[in-house]
Amino acid sequence: MELNSVIESLENQSILVTGATGYLAKLFVEKLLRVQPNLKQLFLLIRAPNSASAAQRFNNEVSGGEVFRVLRAKHGLRYGTFISEKVTPIAGDISLQNLGINDAQLINNIWKDVDFVANFAANTKFDERYDDAIRTNTLGARHVAEFSNKCEKLKLLLHISTAYVWGEKSGLILENPLRMGETLNGTKSPELDIKVEMKLVLGRLNELKANQVSQKEEMIAMKEFGLERARLFGWPNTYVFTKAMGEMILGESKGHDHKVVIIRPPIISSTLKEPFPGWMEGIRTIDSVFLAYGKGKSRCFPVNPQTVLDVIPGDMVVNAAIVAMVGHGNQPSNENVRFIYHMGSSARAPLLCSKLLHYAYNYFSKNPMKSPPSKGETFGKPIKIPYPLIFPSVNCFLFFFYVTCVFPVKVLLMLNTLVFFDYFHDICSNAERTIKLVQRMIELYTPCIFIGVVRVYFSFDDSNTERLRMEVRLNEAEANTFYFDPKCINWEDYFMNIHIPGLVKYVFK
Numbered sequence: 356m357e358l359n360s361v362i363e364s365l366e367n368q369s370i371l372v373t374g375a376t377g378y379l380a381k382l383f384v385e386k387l388l389r390v391q392p393n394l395k396q397l398f399l400l401i402r403a404p405n406s407a408s409a410a411q412r413f414n415n416e417v418s419g420g421e422v423f424r425v426l427r428a429k430h431g432l433r434y435g436t437f438i439s440e441k442v443t444p445i446a447g448d449i450s451l452q453n454l455g456i457n458d459a460q461l462i463n464n465i466w467k468d469v470d471f472v473a474n475f476a477a478n479t480k481f482d483e484r485y486d487d488a489i490r491t492n493t494l495g496a497r498h499v500a501e502f503s504n505k506c507e508k509l510k511l512l513l514h515i516s517t518a519y520v521w522g523e524k525s526g527l528i529l530e531n532p533l534r535m536g537e538t539l540n541g542t543k544s545p546e547l548d549i550k551v552e553m554k555l556v557l558g559r560l561n562e563l564k565a566n567q568v569s570q571k572e573e574m575i576a577m578k579e580f581g582l583e584r585a586r587l588f589g590w591p592n593t594y595v596f597t598k599a600m601g602e603m604i605l606g607e608s609k610g611h612d613h614k615v616v617i618i619r620p621p622i623i624s625s626t627l628k629e630p631f632p633g634w635m636e637g638i639r640t641i642d643s644v645f646l647a648y649g650k651g652k653s654r655c656f657p658v659n660p661q662t663v664l665d666v667i668p669g670d671m672v673v674n675a676a677i678v679a680m681v682g683h684g685n686q687p688s689n690e691n692v693r694f695i696y697h698m699g700s701s702a703r704a705p706l707l708c709s710k711l712l713h714y715a716y717n718y719f720s721k722n723p724m725k726s727p728p729s730k731g732e733t734f735g736k737p738i739k740i741p742y743p744l745i746f747p748s749v750n751c752f753l754f755f756f757y758v759t760c761v762f763p764v765k766v767l768l769m770l771n772t773l774v775f776f777d778y779f780h781d782i783c784s785n786a787e788r789t790i791k792l793v794q795r796m797i798e799l800y801t802p803c804i805f806i807g808v809v810r811v812y813f814s815f816d817d818s819n820t821e822r823l824r825m826e827v828r829l830n831e832a833e834a835n836t837f838y839f840d841p842k843c844i845n846w847e848d849y850f851m852n853i854h855i856p857g858l859v860k861y862v863f864k
Contacts, residue, residue: 361833364681365391369468371506373449373499374476375399376416378636379515379623382673383473384417385630388441389426390836398465400447400454400476409446418442421861425630449476449495454502469506471680473513474499481592484574485581486556488597493549496601500608509613510684512605513676518621518665518697518815520599522590530619530695530819535603539589547588549600555584606693614692616679620672621665621699621815625857627844629670633857641666641711642858648712649719649863651726651738657746660709665701665815667841668849672698675820675839678827696823697815700841712743714850722856724863 365387374380380399387394399417403409417423418438427434448455456462476499478491496514503512521528522539536546559580563573581593590596605615625635638646641664647653675698683694700706725735820839827834 359685361678361681361837362391364685366393367395368470369396370471370473371398371465371469372473372475373400375401376412377475379669379672380475381417381422382669383475383676385422385426386673386677394441396468397442398445399442400445402448403446406446409444413444422630422634449498450490452498454498466505467507470508470510471513471684472499472503472509475515479594481594482578482582483593484577485584485593486560486577488581488593489552489556492597493600493604497604500605511614511616511680513680514605514615514617516602516617516619517595517598518619518699519595520602520619522595525813527816528813529816530697532606532693532695533599533602535607552584614683614694616683617693617695618672618676618679619695619697620667623669623672624666625668625854626670627668627849627853633853635857635861638862642862645715645855645858646863648715648740648743649724651740654741655744655746656712658708659747660707660745662708663701663705664708664711665699666706667698667700671839674837675823678837679823682826696820697817698820699815699817701814702817704841704844706846710846712745714847716742718851718855
């Protein structure tokens, strides 16, 4: 791929962005508006019942948010005018036909005007209800592809996936496409059929309604059903399973002559540099560890110290996405071709689990979080944290966990039943909830953050991504603007001075 100027190529282009209120999409939109103010138009699809609600969500959650403060400062008093000229918020939902857009004239305008479609919409909960996850991550991909096929001058569809669509496959995971019907269990499972999965979802929902279960019982049943179906075919959780099926759907989409670029990031963290260091929204996979540890709620971690975590800052993911989108979009058309990029760090800047915990201890030792203030106090007291206790395998951790937590609770429950009646009731109830939470966390997160000695070891090949970096390096100015080489990351400096402080400021608060 011969890469011309990315910034120049973005001039006078119209882009439809789905999932526009999400973390990565906000970074994507902000970067485009900041580096190329002469974009023609950004159509931002926002889940909302009508255009007024979409505009309100856009103003409150996107353009008025912290991540746009650099752009606001750049344009000053003209910021509102600039945004209104360049951005059109649209009420819609990718789980519906025509992306849920009800305005026929608006749909026709988009079909005539759009040069690129960027699909950032996703349901990222590992154990989401199967019906909700499949509607967004799988059927959503189909609806975006079908809508894109009707865009008259579309150059390319950009789709944000996840590096974990290949599940727990051992060895080096190549930047290869997933094929419709293939599973990760080989001969041990039936062929995957998305139509069958949809029928099973509807059948399960009808069964639950017939049994008149409560909303909570229905939610739990559909969550368990998603995990059951994912594991039948070899995927560890509902999220990566439904995202994998979404990629399969993009591969079978016919009737278009534009290209498809799929970006597969692993664990996404806060921004490294832009629009400013350390910005983040929401608690992500590794951040729950920082929160629990910083608050003194956890000091035991079942991790193999030599396990490599694959973490990448959000601004690097967005930079790679923009470069790949523009680069392939400007090339001569290739019908129904998929270009796949792993956007991770493990291949070129490995981060050990032991280092991550060491950074957490150093940071919270020097900058302790504070407990809630007691009655009569204005400020809480600093929380003292011990050095993390590391268990090299899940089995070691579970043995410790059952001896120190589960067994004592069971003894208290027995005493409560035989002697003390309700004396220990609250203590036992809280302890049981904590135990179930820990067990659920281990079940869900083992495959993605490599808790303990997992069954297989794998890493993500990034040969395609490295070739993309080489193209960008030919233009020094743009290499500095669209940086996405993880070799530039000093992990100690990043976690101690950027990521953890950013979490405390923007997420933990």
